[in-house]
Amino acid sequence: xxxxxxxxxxxxxxxxxxxxxxxxxxxxxxxxxxxxxxxxxxxxxxxxxxxxxxxxxxxx
Amino acid sequence: xxxxxxxxxxxxxxxxxxxxxxxxxxxxxxxxxxxxxxxxxxxxxxxxxxxxxxxxxxxxxxxxxxxxxxxxxxxxxxxxxxxxxxxxxxxxxxxxxxxxxxxxxxxxxxxxxxxxxxxxxxxxxxxxxxxxxxxxxxxxxxxxxxxxxxxxxxxxxxxxxxxxxxxxxxxxxxxxxxxxxxxxxxxxxxxxxxxxxxxxxxxxxxxxxxxxxxxxxxxxxxxxxxxxxxxxxxxxxxxxxxxxxxxxxxxxxxxx
Numbered sequence: 001x002x003x004x005x006x007x008x009x010x011x012x013x014x015x016x017x018x019x020x021x022x023x024x025x026x027x028x029x030x031x032x033x034x035x036x037x038x039x040x041x042x043x044x045x046x047x048x049x050x051x052x053x054x055x056x057x058x059x060x
Numbered sequence: 061x062x063x064x065x066x067x068x069x070x071x072x073x074x075x076x077x078x079x080x081x082x083x084x085x086x087x088x089x090x091x092x093x094x095x096x097x098x099x100x101x102x103x104x105x106x107x108x109x110x111x112x113x114x115x116x117x118x119x120x121x122x123x124x125x126x127x128x129x130x131x132x133x134x135x136x137x138x139x140x141x142x143x144x145x146x147x148x149x150x151x152x153x154x155x156x157x158x159x160x161x162x163x164x165x166x167x168x169x170x171x172x173x174x175x176x177x178x179x180x181x182x183x184x185x186x187x188x189x190x191x192x193x194x195x196x197x198x199x200x201x202x203x204x205x206x207x208x209x210x211x212x213x214x215x216x217x218x219x220x221x222x223x224x225x226x227x228x229x230x231x232x233x234x235x236x237x238x239x240x241x242x243x244x245x246x247x248x249x250x251x252x253x254x255x256x257x258x259x260x261x262x263x264x265x266x267x268x269x270x271x272x273x274x275x276x277x278x279x280x281x282x283x284x285x286x287x288x289x290x291x292x293x294x295x296x297x298x299x300x301x302x303x304x305x306x307x308x309x310x311x312x313x314x315x316x
Binding site for chain 1: 097098102107108109111112115116119154155158161162165166169170172173271274275278279281282285286288289292293296
């Protein structure tokens with residue numbers, strides 16, 4: 001196990017590379033997901049405020 | 061092609077595809093990480109640092125692929141005025157910038173132990189740095205212009221002009237004498253790396269592709285909804301203005 005984390009003496013290069021990749025990719029995914037839920041919430045609120053225009057439309 | 065241009069149809073289709081795309085992404089990246097960290101052997105020359113390849117190479121491929129998609133969508137938006145194309149291009153940019161950043165940082169972390177330097181101004185590294193600036197410029201242009209139609213047009217032109225950089229990145233290692241090694245996977249005569257390393261690389265690359273599809277669909281859905289919100293808000297503002305006008309008129313009638 002210790003061998004694994006040591007990465008043959010290159011731990012200081014290998015682990016930061018994987019960590020930074022994970023941080024960037026997870027952050028991008030989370031912020032994209034947040035964009036969707038924010039837009040969905042605002043759209044639902046707007047459509048609920050004007051029910052006379054559109055009767056029960058399936059959510060986009 | 062135009063059957064998918066309909067935003068309502070896109071929302072319906074993407075809603076069905078997304079859960080699968082997300083699941084495939086997690087599975088492939090999880091399996092790929094396992095192969096890259098536990099199964100793939102250390103390189104006989106590069107030792108354990110070769111594991112950086114399993115994220116560096118897919119990220120670099122995706123950085124270019126995402127730009128190619130962005131440029132293509134921009135061309136479609138400019139030429140055919142496809143109603144989703146400019147939003148699709150806009151959705152690509154932050155994802156592509158992320159991939160480019162990963163490729164640059166992991167390359168630097170690989171370069172220091174293997175080449176003895178974090179950075180050199182050679183053709184490959186410099187052209188990828190320019191790719192990052194193109195993505196950032198594209199994002200900045202969208203933000204700088206208030207009118208969405210004008211912003212889309214300006215950004216599309218930037219994306220198309222910047223596409224010149226793609227063949228420069230791809231062939232930089234052949235055209236110039238660079239420190240970066242030439243292609244060893246996508247080349248004439250087939251890949252020259254051992255299958256024990258090729259397979260983890262392929263799985264990781266597929267995982268990165270699935271990740272791109274998932275994030276693009278999310279972002280494009282958000283963009284379509286945001287555009288609809290803008291239309292609804294405009295209609296609402298006009299409605300309340302005409303109601304106000306009507307109320308004032310009737311008030312005046314009552315007063316006279």
